[in-house]
Structure formats: C-alpha cells, structure tokens
Amino acid sequence: MQLISRAAWGAPATSPAAALPSARGVAVHYLGVRYDSRPHSQCAAMVRSVRDAHLANKVEGYLDVAYNYLACEHGYVYEGRGAGRRSGANGGTSQNANYYAVCALHGTSGQPSDALLRGLAEAIAHLQQCGAGREVVCHGDLTATDCPGGPLTSWVRGGHPLPPISTQPNTPTPEEDAVPTAAAFRARDYTRKLRPDEWTLLNWTRRQDGEKWATKDPEPSLLLAPCQYTASFGVRIKGLQPGDEVQLRFSYWAKKKDGDGWERVATTPIDSPAHVGGGGHFTYQWTGRLPKGHRLRAEVLHFRREADAEVVCDRADFEANYWPA
Ligand SMILES: [Zn+2]
Ligand SMILES: [Zn+2]
Known part of the structure; x- marks a missing residue:
C-alpha cells in the first residue's frame, strides 16, 4: 500500500476519534461532488480540504476527517482516522460502530482509475487485517444516499477486485533447469x-x-x-x-x-x-x-x-x- 501518513499530508499525527478495535466490515464512499482529474501534487491539499470541511460542519460536530482512509486516482492511500478508530461517515451511530469508512477522491462523473481502485482495495485489505470483518458495502447500503455513485457501487457489488498493474507480483516461472x-x-x-x-x-x-x-x-x-x-x-x-x-x-x-x-x-x-x-x-x-x-x-x-x-x-x-x- 502506498500509504501517506497523517503527518505527511498535514494533519495531527494521531486522530482524536474514538477507538473501535473491530467492526463488521468497511463502507465505501466518494466525494459526491464534481471532481476533475488533477496531478498528484494536488491530492494532499484535497485531503486537507475534506478534513477542513468536516471540521467546519457544526451539524455533525466532527472531531476529525470522517473517513478511516482516502484513496486518490494515482493509487496513494491517505491515512484518515486510521485503523482501529470509529469513522464518522456512515450516516449514524450504529452504522459507524459497525463499519469503517474508506473514501475515493472521485466525483460524480467519469470512471475511477485502476490505480484508485487498487488504493481502495489495499485500504480495505489493511482494515481487514486490523479488525474489519469480510463485509464490504456501499454507503448507500447503510443509509439513503447515492454514495459512492454508479461505477464504484458496481465495483463493490462485483467483489471489489484488485486491478492489475505492470509491477504486480509475478512469481518467476523459469524453465525447470534454468539457471538464474x-x-x-x-x-x-x-x-x-x-x-x-x-x-x-x-x-x-x-x-x-x-x-x-x-x-x-x-x-x-x-x-x-x-x-x-x-x-x-x-x-x-x-x-x-x-x-x-x-x-x-x-x-x-x-x-x-x-x-x-x-x-x-x-x-x-x-x-x-x-x-x-x-x-x-x-x-x-x-x-x-x-x-x-x-x-x-x-x-x-x-x-x-x-x-x-x-x-x-x-x-x-x-x-x-x-x-x-
Ligand atoms: Zn458516503
Ligand atoms: Zn494522487
């Protein structure tokens, strides 16, 4: 996983969110607004602006960015609240107690890139290693919302597969007697x-x-x-x-x-x-x-x-x- 720590994108090193050592699964989100493709040098600023918007939301009273992880179109995974913390994104206390939350830096149009899907899949796998059960759902399965949009909903329904990249691990299958x-x-x-x-x-x-x-x-x-x-x-x-x-x-x-x-x-x-x-x-x-x-x-x-x-x-x-x- 190409992880970018909280400290590296400009958040306090540790999230103040409540501990949640295990959960039934992970819910997938998107930005839900128009979002155009941009260079990776602008992704950290986008994550900061998501956090700033959450902190400014007096209705929800967020302590921190609401997601556990966020993935960008370039395949990087930004540490939000991190593993083992209750998310604030799923639409209610019980939803947040039962599911961690990952968010795609993806908007209401266009197809998510393979790198983005890979980042999401890696963040989900990481949460599963840290206490999440096997269930992977859409935000819209937990509360009345279109989140995470059509293409990401299809990807979740299809078993959230890991798309291939050219550097994918590929165990060498040399000839029996080939000498390396x-x-x-x-x-x-x-x-x-x-x-x-x-x-x-x-x-x-x-x-x-x-x-x-x-x-x-x-x-x-x-x-x-x-x-x-x-x-x-x-x-x-x-x-x-x-x-x-x-x-x-x-x-x-x-x-x-x-x-x-x-x-x-x-x-x-x-x-x-x-x-x-x-x-x-x-x-x-x-x-x-x-x-x-x-x-x-x-x-x-x-x-x-x-x-x-x-x-x-x-x-x-x-x-x-x-x-x-
Ligand atoms: Zn959502
Ligand atoms: Zn990026």
Missing part, C-alpha cells in the same frame, strides 16, 4: 541526502564483476533487460528523528516519449519499516517482471514535518536473481 543470473550492486561511503517527503533514487557506485567488485560512475539503474526477478535492497540511513517515517520501493523507468531522458512509469508497493529515530538499516524485497524497454531502480523516502536536521543514506546493497523474460 545474479546481479549485485553497492553504494559505499557514498552519501545521498534524503530530502523530506520526496522520493530519492539511490545511486550505485560498485558492481559485482565475477568475484570482484568494480568501481563505476554513480548511476541508478539496476536491471536493464526484460526479465523476471527476485530482488532486494538494503539501506543504512542516519539522522532520523522519532516520528520520521521511512518508505522503500522499486520503480520502473522508461524512455520519455520525446526521447529525452527517462521517466518513472510504475512503482512497486511501498514498505514502511518501523524504527524509533536515530538511524537504522532498512530492507525491501520484491518479485516481479521487468517489461521490455524498462529499467529497475530503487528509491527511498522519508517523511518528516520539520526538516531541519540532515538525513542521509550512506550505504546501500542490492542483490537479485533474474531470468530473461
């Missing part, structure tokens, strides 16, 4: 500054060459040819403060349409390893298929509200086994 090729890269004594709330590409300064390690110019690409792979990377990060959050992922890059440079076209799901400040060693592992014309790279993000101290990645290791696709 191994790849290994390192970045040592190479300090990479991590800017807050920004994905930073790791650069690699050494490559395994037979038995030996060879120095090379720093550059981010790890796997270049189409293949099925099982890969992992680990990073050592210094300067973290308690409350900072670290996230890791791989990304797929392709030549830009105009042929000038590379652009990120897909990412693997985020892992957010836990830590308690200071520094630490974080690892990420993924099994997938790299399509033709793409490159695999590794990225790190740290979330921090106050960005005064320097956070650096000073060491990274990558290892992979891959089979030509």
